[in-house]
Amino acid sequence: xxxxxxxxxxxxxxxxxxxxxxxxxxxxxxxxxxxxxxxxxxxxxxxxxxxxxxxxxxxxxxxxxxxxxxxxxxxxxx
Numbered sequence: 498x499x500x501x502x503x504x505x506x507x508x509x510x511x512x513x514x515x516x517x518x519x520x521x522x523x524x525x526x527x528x529x530x531x532x533x534x535x536x537x538x539x540x541x542x543x544x545x546x547x548x549x550x551x552x553x554x555x556x557x558x559x560x561x562x563x564x565x566x567x568x569x570x571x572x573x574x575x
Contacts, residue, residue: 516544519574521574522554529554532553
């Protein structure tokens, strides 16, 4: 089951996406790790955010710049 953001449905164990989670940014095609979450009001969260709108991502395995991505573009990475 998935949410409308394209991620797995929340079971109460974690919010989607969660800090430290590996994700695929469908907008760029890159796999990354979630560093921070930002809600629609612009508040930054270091842990789960109820309804995150954007996530700060760190590319996995590369020394490239970090970037903000829309949560709707994120998928769980294999």
